[in-house]
Amino acid sequence: MIEPVFMKKKIFREGEQLGRLLLRPFELFAEKEASSGILILLASAAALIWVNSGFSESYENLWHIRTLIGAAGIVLDRPLHFWINDGLMALFFFLVGLEIKREVLVGELGSFRKAFLPVSAAVGGMLVPALIYFALNPAGPGLRGWGIPMATDIAFVIGAMTVLGSRIPRGLIVFITALAIADDLGAVLVIALFYTSYISVHYLSIAAVLLLVLVVMNVLGFRKTLPYALVGIPLWLFVHLSGIHSTVAGVLIAMTIPARSRYDTDDFLNRASAVLSQFQCAGSCGYSVYTNSEHQSAVRSLATLCRKVEPPLIRLEFHLHPWVVFLIVPIFALANAGVSLQLSTLLPALSDPVVLGTIAGLVLGKTLGISFASWLAIRTRIAELPEQLDLRHIYAGSILCGIGFTMSLFIANLAFAGTPELATAKIGIFAGSLISFLAGFTMLYVVSRKKEEPRRH
Known part of the structure; x- marks a missing residue:
């Protein structure tokens, strides 16, 4: 009887190790998103302090500094604000596209049954x-802002859940992450379809040809990322010139990045074993790489093999993610979060339909939409709850998803650029996101605490 017990323990340990291995990417993602949320918060606070200090004019002047970039007769003379919102944020959307493609191929959106719950929750x-925003802004200049409360800021949501540590079931973070990625895809479609003012067929045709070139490169087996960048940058330019928001180009380019490596794992192991066999020493090798040319060559061969076994999509996502979450998004927050909070303008704004629609959409709309869509999917048995979760966790998470912030600010700039409604929309975003954070965090704390408390007899 000893052997079967030993085998059970061994199987259990192996299963536990496999579980940790599968969940580790989500843990790393959560750690980075949580840290990014702090930086975004600091950048936003700096913008608010700057605008409401005696140096508000310098804040506006900074983002209006014009920069000229161009060649071959096509020149872009744009302010710094453009290069942040349309240039740097294209990299943000490129990363979003990579995450969407990975989740669809091998992640939580990889099958109908796995994807239905987070996707239906995102749609709701x-x-x-x-709809709530539209009900409060059925006409007038505020109507264009209906897309503002549709967004979820995953950095702040994950950051709020991370504060609670081990109280939060890992399945909830996985569910919210998949929901947010589906939500990002929806936001990209909304931007492309409804926030495009004009279309240039000429430039759009050139962009379509460049996109086709990227697809052909993928089919032909191009695995180095430089050729994709050389074609992708002009694609971004022509998408912008076509009238479609240039950040959409980031997602389109991401969809063409190869998700398969040159070598599969078995091939890599065989080749790596052959290279490792070159490290033969009489006794200890020590620091032989300094003096042994064969060992130096073997190390370079191993490095090449490691690059070729890692899919370009995964490699780009891994290397780009820190730059986006720690630099690009905080810069975007600094450039866009500045709004006057003087009492003379703040109090009248709180009764503005744009502010009310944004707050109600984020706080009530997200909660009702996500929780009801999730309940309906589970009730009809089309989907099932992840392990360790119940509907209370989903409800608490849906409240937190009312933190719109980064994407909401982005859509607000598209909807109300150069109009007084932009400032009021920002106030609504700040207020709605803050209420959602406080209510969602409190609810999640209560739900998690109740789940941990032992039953008393």
């Missing part, structure tokens, strides 16, 4: 906020 969490 976009439609209901938009």
Whole structure:
């Protein structure tokens, strides 16, 4: 009887190790997103302090500094604000595209049954906020802002859950992450379809040809990322010139990045074993790489093999993610979060339909849309709850998803650029996101605490 017990323990340990291995990417993602949330918060606070200090004019002047870039007769003379919102944020959307493609191929969106719950929750969490906003802004200049409360800021949501540590079931973070990625895809579609003012068929045709070139490169087996960048940058330019928001180009380019490596794992192991066999020493090798040319060559061969076994999509996502979450998004927050909070303008703004629609959409719309869509999917048995979760966790998470912030600010700039409604929309975003954070965090704390408390007899 000893052997079967030993085998059970061994199987259990191996299963536990496999579980930790599968969950580690989500843990790393959560850690980075949580840290990014702090930086975004600091950048936003700096913008608010700057605008409401005696140096507000310098804040506006900084983002209006013009920079000229161009060649071959096509020149872009744009302010710094453009290069942040349309240039740097294209990299943000490129990363979003990579995450979407990975999740669809091998992640939580990889099968109908796995994807249905977070996707249906994301759809509900976009439609209901938009309808609530529209009900409060059926006409007038505020109507264009209906897309503002549809967004979810994953950095702040994950950051809020991370504060609670081990109280939060890992399945909830996985569910919210998949929901947010589906939500990002919906936001990209909304931007492309509804926030495009004009279309240039000429430039759009050139962009389509360049996109086709990227697809052909993928089919032909191009695995180095430089050729994709050389074609992708002009694609970004022509998408912008076509009238479609240039950040959409980031997602389109991401969809063409290869998700398969040159070598599969078995091939890599065989080749790596052959290279490792070159490290033969009489006794200890020590620091032989300094003096042994064969060992130096073997190390370079191993490095090449490691690059070729890692899919370009995974490699780009891994290397780009820190730059986006720690630099690009905080810079975007600094450039866009500045709004006057003087009492003379703040109090009248709180009764503005744009502010009310944004707050109601984020706080009520996200909660009702996500929780109802999730309940309906589970009730009809089309989807099932992840392990360790119940509907209370989903409800608490849906409240937190009302933290729109980064994407909401982005859509607000598209909807109200150069109009007084932009400032009021920002106030609504700040207020709605803050209420959602406080209510969602409190609810999640209560739900998690109740789940941990032992039953008393």
